[in-house]
Amino acid sequence: MTRRNLLGGLMSGVALAAIPSGAWALSADGAKRLVDLIVADINKVIEAPTSEAAKIAEFEKIFVRYADVPTIARYALGVDARRASAAQINGFTRAFQVYVSRKYGRRFREFIGGRIEVQEARAVKNFHEVKTIAHLRGEAPFEVAFLVSDRSGRPKFFNIFIEGVNMLLTERTEIGSMLDRRRGDIDALIQDLQNIG
Amino acid sequence: MRSPAFFPQADFSFHRARKTGTARFVLSVCLALGLSACSVPGPGGAPDGIHDPYEQTNRKNHELNRALDRGLVRPASKGYVTIVPDPVAESVSNFAANLSLPGTVVNNLLQGDLGGALQNTYRFAFNTVFGIGGLGDPASELGIAEVEADFGGTLHVWGVPEGAYVELPVLGPSTERDAAGRVVDLFTNPLTHALPKPEKYYGRAASVASKLRSRGRFSDTVDSVLYESADSYSQSRLIYLQNRRFELGGGDDDTYIDPYDDPYGELYDDPYSE
Numbered sequence A: 001m002t003r004r005n006l007l008g009g010l011m012s013g014v015a016l017a018a019i020p021s022g023a024w025a026l027s028a029d030g031a032k033r034l035v036d037l038i039v040a041d042i043n044k045v046i047e048a049p050t051s052e053a054a055k056i057a058e059f060e061k062i063f064v065r066y067a068d069v070p071t072i073a074r075y076a077l078g079v080d081a082r083r084a085s086a087a088q089i090n091g092f093t094r095a096f097q098v099y100v101s102r103k104y105g106r107r108f109r110e111f112i113g114g115r116i117e118v119q120e121a122r123a124v125k126n127f128h129e130v131k132t133i134a135h136l137r138g139e140a141p142f143e144v145a146f147l148v149s150d151r152s153g154r155p156k157f158f159n160i161f162i163e164g165v166n167m168l169l170t171e172r173t174e175i176g177s178m179l180d181r182r183r184g185d186i187d188a189l190i191q192d193l194q195n196i197g
Numbered sequence B: 001m002r003s004p005a006f007f008p009q010a011d012f013s014f015h016r017a018r019k020t021g022t023a024r025f026v027l028s029v030c031l032a033l034g035l036s037a038c039s040v041p042g043p044g045g046a047p048d049g050i051h052d053p054y055e056q057t058n059r060k061n062h063e064l065n066r067a068l069d070r071g072l073v074r075p076a077s078k079g080y081v082t083i084v085p086d087p088v089a090e091s092v093s094n095f096a097a098n099l100s101l102p103g104t105v106v107n108n109l110l111q112g113d114l115g116g117a118l119q120n121t122y123r124f125a126f127n128t129v130f131g132i133g134g135l136g137d138p139a140s141e142l143g144i145a146e147v148e149a150d151f152g153g154t155l156h157v158w159g160v161p162e163g164a165y166v167e168l169p170v171l172g173p174s175t176e177r178d179a180a181g182r183v184v185d186l187f188t189n190p191l192t193h194a195l196p197k198p199e200k201y202y203g204r205a206a207s208v209a210s211k212l213r214s215r216g217r218f219s220d221t222v223d224s225v226l227y228e229s230a231d232s233y234s235q236s237r238l239i240y241l242q243n244r245r246f247e248l249g250g251g252d253d254d255t256y257i258d259p260y261d262d263p264y265g266e267l268y269d270d271p272y273s274e
Helices: A003-018 A028-047 A052-066 A068-084 A086-105 A167-181 A186-195 B020-037 B057-085 B086-110 B114-130 B151-157 B176-188 B190-194 B197-217 B219-226 B232-247
Strands: A113-122 A129-137 A144-147 A158-161 B165-168 B171-174
Touching: A003 B232, A028 A052, A028 A113, A028 A129, A028 A144, A028 A158, A052 A086, A052 B171, A068 A086, A068 A167, A086 A167, A086 A186, A113 A144, A129 B086, A129 B190, A144 B057, A158 A167, A167 A186, B057 B197, B057 B219, B057 B232, B086 B114, B086 B151, B086 B176, B086 B190, B086 B197, B086 B219, B151 B176, B165 B176, B171 B176, B171 B232, B176 B190, B190 B197, B197 B219
Parallel strands: none
Antiparallel strands: A113 A129, A129 A144, A144 A158, B165 B171
């Protein structure tokens, strides 16, 4: 990734954000451009000779900028989201964001020396799938797919599949187990999520 | 089969190499097919696509595997990646992967994948010659990747259902179909039969070392699933099943959840609501 590519990517991101997005405004190309930006940012974090704490902070920024965090959080909470108050949903969304950033941000250490390449995008159902290939040092390349939608009002990704393992389902299972352990106490869950990691 | 990075598996094959006759092979295929045919979920009986009627036993095995990992595999893997220089460890892993290729070719053929069989054969020949007995992997640099196949996958191609989820002692997460496949794969590699006695154990030892290296290199990821998640059993189960189905190419678009249409993830919970 050269500096010029990166700048070009950033500029197209600005352009992308400026497009008023109706329900069907997002094209496969638009979805691919979004993932280009995400991947450029991720590659930058991987390459940067910074501490793990700095990488986690960077990852949280990427997550907030490019992911539809409220939708992901609500899905992770599952049916329990129905009985939660608006304040609990907000609190959970913020706590979930911190938890995800720490959990996945810490994985960056294993990515050092690696890179991600964006492949193609295609429309699936009401959204777009953008496939990428991750190259880790000394590992066979593997597939990472981003699902992108603009139904939140802006183009954002709402799920990631790493070799078929998807974040929505994995986190819903995990959050569900956490809630079970706390006898369904959402406030306790919110409290604890912020302290994990 | 590669152990992917995001994959919790205390995956150790201490199975002994043994001399086998054709009769024994046929017997094990029958056993495998019999086993695989035994469990299919009823309609609506597998929420989230998880069919786990043996959960109690599986959870016991999971605790055993966790104890084994904590007490033996994890420390051994840390030691291995710390003591052995990575280029050496990588060569050992290459060597193990190369020796397993003839077994993969057999499964490519059983699945009717002639292209895969040819590519793997070429890869095996290339790495054996130019990679000095498979210690190097120049084939990958030329883009000749391994086309993965195992007997569990062969059973899938033959139309055998996945069966129930099982967590095997020592071997880790599996399904009834994959467990049967593992049994058969003890015999599918022609090299196990062709090599003389001391040599045939080198591959096995290298394969154990290769698994230690994977466990060591992705230690944090595996740890996060096994020791940091709220319910490591259900996380391992979900990750294994999703990854395995992806490997087998079963992932069509229907596996894609739409959280905008289904914000609470209820689609699977009540199949009668539609």
